[in-house]
Amino acid sequence: MSSRFWRNVTLKPDAFDQKPSDGLRFSIQVLPGHVDLIRMCSVSLDNGVLLQVGRSMRGDVHMLHRYRHIAIAMLIAAFLPASLIGWLLSRRAMSGVVRVADTAQRVKQGDLSQRVKVSGRGDEVDLLADSFNTMIERIQVLLAEWKEVSNNIAHDLRSPITRIRGLAETVAADHQDPATMEWAGSVIEECDRLMGIINTMLEIAETESGTHTPMLVPVDMGQLVSDAYDLFRPMAEDKGVRLEYEGAGSSVLVPAETARMQRVVANLIDNAIKYTPGGGHVQLSLRQTPDHVELEVDDTGIGLSEEDCSRIFDRFYRADPSRSTPGNGLGLSLALAIAQAYGGEISVASAAGKGSTFTLRLPLFQNDVKS
Numbered sequence: 001m002s003s004r005f006w007r008n009v010t011l012k013p014d015a016f017d018q019k020p021s022d023g024l025r026f027s028i029q030v031l032p033g034h035v036d037l038i039r040m041c042s043v044s045l046d047n048g049v050l051l052q053v054g055r056s057m058r059g060d061v062h063m064l065h066r067y068r069h070i071a072i073a074m075l076i077a078a079f080l081p082a083s084l085i086g087w088l089l090s091r092r093a094m095s096g097v098v099r100v101a102d103t104a105q106r107v108k109q110g111d112l113s114q115r116v117k118v119s120g121r122g123d124e125v126d127l128l129a130d131s132f133n134t135m136i137e138r139i140q141v142l143l144a145e146w147k148e149v150s151n152n153i154a155h156d157l158r159s160p161i162t163r164i165r166g167l168a169e170t171v172a173a174d175h176q177d178p179a180t181m182e183w184a185g186s187v188i189e190e191c192d193r194l195m196g197i198i199n200t201m202l203e204i205a206e207t208e209s210g211t212h213t214p215m216l217v218p219v220d221m222g223q224l225v226s227d228a229y230d231l232f233r234p235m236a237e238d239k240g241v242r243l244e245y246e247g248a249g250s251s252v253l254v255p256a257e258t259a260r261m262q263r264v265v266a267n268l269i270d271n272a273i274k275y276t277p278g279g280g281h282v283q284l285s286l287r288q289t290p291d292h293v294e295l296e297v298d299d300t301g302i303g304l305s306e307e308d309c310s311r312i313f314d315r316f317y318r319a320d321p322s323r324s325t326p327g328n329g330l331g332l333s334l335a336l337a338i339a340q341a342y343g344g345e346i347s348v349a350s351a352a353g354k355g356s357t358f359t360l361r362l363p364l365f366q367n368d369v370k371s
């Protein structure tokens, strides 16, 4: 085809993509007024005629476009199942870690009997679960040993303290001078305080281990809380704390022992008044649910941090802000041990500086409860 037919085509030297060889020159051009690319070959003949042969690249361009579409479609088609498989694999791997974390959370809340289920696949998560279980078992054994040792110590301390108290009483009776009597009086006081702590420790141990067999009788919580309210109102008034009680409206029976239940309720109310500064408010509310009774002791006192909330039921634990207030950190441990022995629970919700809500939850008395 001569330039006569493709008149508009100007051959610029830089349009060639290959160096002339044997006089042939190749180029890719766009013809004015056309959209398609043209691959062109030109050669100058001896007689001065320029011979140009061209072929439209429409087919090649079309094919390239199709390849691109196919590649994108394949990419999308591969991406979806690959992400799904990736997600499933990571979920499977993570589920083991989540199991360990869940168990650790329950252990943190004080339940040392929790163990992570080992899948038996022998993978890294199984190894982690196994090590975690071994560690918890060890802690449980150490804790049991520590409790046993401290209970033995408490038990063994009772006799010498009783003897010291007896001696102080004799000294107080035999000597009339005020200094000796004062000395003997403070020894007796300290001995009584120590005996109180020791007896509470032993009572907690006995209740937790189940060696104390409770003589359960139907106890009317409405009456018991109302009596406690009457008992604590003067103390609250003296401190300038407003104590209020909202009863359940009728008698609410729980299977318990009256004296021990009184100690639980008294401890919660006493704490609420003790840790609420003058001008504050303590609200007692008794509610009955279909199978439980709930006593809520809500105060506007000093409150507790999240960390304190998880530890206040431990023996001897006292939160920092309350250390200046008299106490020994055993009241709540005993209250919880008693509540649990009756199939109940004590929970706490609190915010530091804002106040606390302690909830005692006990199962209702059923006629078939054995005493």
Ligand code: ADP
Residues within 6 Å of the ligand: 267, 271, 272, 273, 275, 299, 301, 302, 303, 304, 312, 317, 318, 319, 320, 322, 326, 327, 328, 329, 330, 331, 332, 333, 356
């Ligand atoms: P105690 O009151 O003799 O220290 P408890 O076992 O009754 O011992 O309470 C343990 C700790 O829990 C207290 O030392 C105190 O830090 C915290 N606590 C208990 N009740 C409250 C409350 N209502 N408000 C703030 N802190 C409380």
